[in-house]
Amino acid sequence: MKTTRVVIAGVGGQGTLLATRLIAETAIKQGLQVRIGETYGMAQRGGPVMGHIQIGEAYSPQIRPGEADALLGFEIAEATRRGVTYLKQGGLAIVNSKKLPPVEVISGMRKYPEEGELVKLLKKVSSKVAVFDATKLAEKAGDPIATNMVMLGALAASGVLPFGQDEIMATMKESIPTRFLELNMKAFKLGAEALKKSKGLLTFLPRA
Amino acid sequence: MSNPVTMDKPGETVLLMGNEAIVRGALEAGIRIAASYPGTPASEIGNTLAEIAKETGIHFEWSTNEKVAFEVVYGASMCNQRGLVPMKHVGLNVALDIMEMAALRGVKGGLVFVSADDPSQHSSGQEQDQRWLAKQNCIPVLEPSDPQDAKDFTIHAFELSERHKQPVMLRTVTRVSHMRSNVKLGELKKLNREAKFDFEQFSYVVAGFDKMFYGREKEANEKIARMMAEFDSSPLNKLVMTGKEKVGVIATGQTYNYVMDALVKLGAKEKVAVLKLGTSNPLPEGPITKLLKGVNKILVTEEPDPFVELHVKALAKDANPKVELYGRIGGKLPAEGELMPYMVDGVIAEMLGQKPEGNPRAEVEKEAKDLIFGRMLTVCAGCPHRPSIYALKRAVKAVKGDIHKVVMNGDIGCYGLAWAPPMSYEDTYFCMGASLGVSQGMSQVGIDTIAWIGDGTFFHAAIPALMNAVQTKTNIKVVVADNGVTAMTGFQPNPQSGKMATGEATKSVSIEAIAKAVGVEHVEVTDAYDTKATEAAFKRMLKTEGVAMVISRRICATEAIRQMRPKRPVPYEVDESKCVGCKLCLTTFGCPGLNFDEDKKKASIDPTICMGCGVCAQVCNVGCIHRRDE
């Protein structure tokens, strides 16, 4: 089996870790080997968070530069930073257009880069870049906190993973407390729909 | 879903983080007790123990510091119980005194301590390689490569410790601590041993006879010699060699993963002999010598110091003086920091006469660096430390005229991020509790100082220094940034939290009572969210002669939100019609919940980030910030 490699990028508090875990647990239930490397040293304080998921034969918890099949970017600047390093030529980038300005921007030391420039840079490594407002979709599902499930839904629908939406949803049912399940499922499905709608015109997904 | 760490299903494969796998291993080894002090990348070991302690009937505590944790477990070990002491690498510096004694006097019940090292300093002030401390003290070191190893090596470590009556270091690096992967579970074990102290043997007594001491050094050396012989054929070390290879690799701990990936990538599995090294102290000289004799070139991979490499170099002198040694010493790999997969690809390619690829993305990474900010760390939205610093800066300016009339000595914790803009107020930052000590030295030579310390760090290491200041009549000002928990490492309780690791209620130790008891006369407590009152308290402190303290108190905002979940606090908002666009809230306070719309020239608040603390409303002179429901 070919090894599947996905990089997840975001900022502390965006729920990237849960998304990563659901993918890994699903893989294990399918009898697959997984390796996850996570960098979240200072996540609590608005620091960058990154997860590397590898399903299939892989020893190292880190993906090498230029070898990720997909990038799941929860915040557009973080997505671009990680994408240019890890996404392979022709790999799929699924990017939330959400901007979380860091203290350099808030305190006026630097400007937040234009979305167009970020996407341009990302496209230097792959033309398959899908940008959409996942946070807005999560709000539509009931709470912006569910952005992670919108992103997960989009990844599940992309066909990059060796399993599909149903398998991930089964894991969600087992691991997410009942009172949050409906919200998360709704968000997951909205994410999956958004990606499917974009088939063929992958550059920009419809804005929710 | 049931917790995989305590799942009673031997043979089942589950997803575990390296740190969780260590706990599972300890449960399969039948521990009776564990004690720890939080610190990244070790914290999840303790967090997991706290979660499962009641269910499994073991004692787990977050001790006041690492030395206490080690002593607690050593006490139980003397009474024939197995115990685990996990800590962050630098925690071992604090526990060193007792670790050395335990190594010299020996243990009874298996004692395993974890040094979670942090090469490349993902979340530490230094990348100290703690294997040297183990070597210096005749302590064996086991280095797992992944979560499965982490579990299995922990069981080995207990068995080894008990058989040789020596403490054992299980040494992880961040990449193993935080790696998640498949782990096949074994059987949970309960030893149910009677707790018994051996009065007859006098094993632990410090007698005044020097013969006795020397005897102990000899014993420790003999233990290491016995272990060395045993490690030659230990399953923790695996040599894969056909005898036809010209190139060999000694792959230590986690770096084994990079080596194996490199061999797959380079299609070189048959061309390279690999020793997977799990015991870096004492080194298994048998397989290493065999490898040295069989190849022309040898690479040692390890993190971060050339600890194994140095020893291999010495062995090569006798075994194969002509062998070409690749590693950190000769500069083929960097002298410090973690290794990256592409670095290992590169050296092995070079050894095989292939062209190394390097980092294919170096150029576009540079472009990204120019375009994208670094994302500096800062304290959370609503964090009580931000208004404390804001008020302190204002008070110092008002009383002293200039913030640089005082050296602001920071300490370890979230509040250590006081250097982050726009607060940017912190001049030094060392190790737990150091702010109080260095402040006194500066003060003794005539420099005004402030020691800025958190509640967790105060309990961990600052009380002796505070007594020192009182005894020496030193003029220091102490601010305790008291947020009720040890936040930076994951909100663990500390002595004043009023609860134990398991959540069970207990007495709360009062910081102000301690300060007063040791003789600090000026002690004030303020609410960090009330910037005016806090500033006034700081001013009074600065004007007081001698030791003076202000405790700026308010629960950590993130912990507060955790406690009220799933409810969220009511966010604040900016009244756009009133905002004059002066940016004062951003440039002097800079909560991450705030933002500025350059087109409208108005400030705004992101309701998904805002924690509803209301402090920015006190910072704005115009009065245009208010609660959404008001």
Ligand SMILES: Cc1ncc(C[n+]2csc(CCOP(=O)(O)OP(=O)(O)O)c2C)c(N)n1
């Ligand atoms: C010797 C040692 N042990 C553990 C740590 C890990 N560590 C980093 S910050 C911190 C304490 C933070 O607690 P507190 O002083 O209450 O500050 P807060 O983060 O809550 O603001 C700890 C224990 C360390 N740096 N050094």
Ligand code: SF4
């Ligand atoms: S975790 Fe708590 S103490 Fe630490 S920065 Fe966030 S709010 Fe402040």
Ligand code: SF4
């Ligand atoms: S300080 Fe007040 S007036 Fe000035 S930008 Fe901020 S909200 Fe607007």
Ligand code: SF4
């Ligand atoms: S009220 Fe103001 S200072 Fe407090 S969290 Fe919200 S934006 Fe930040």
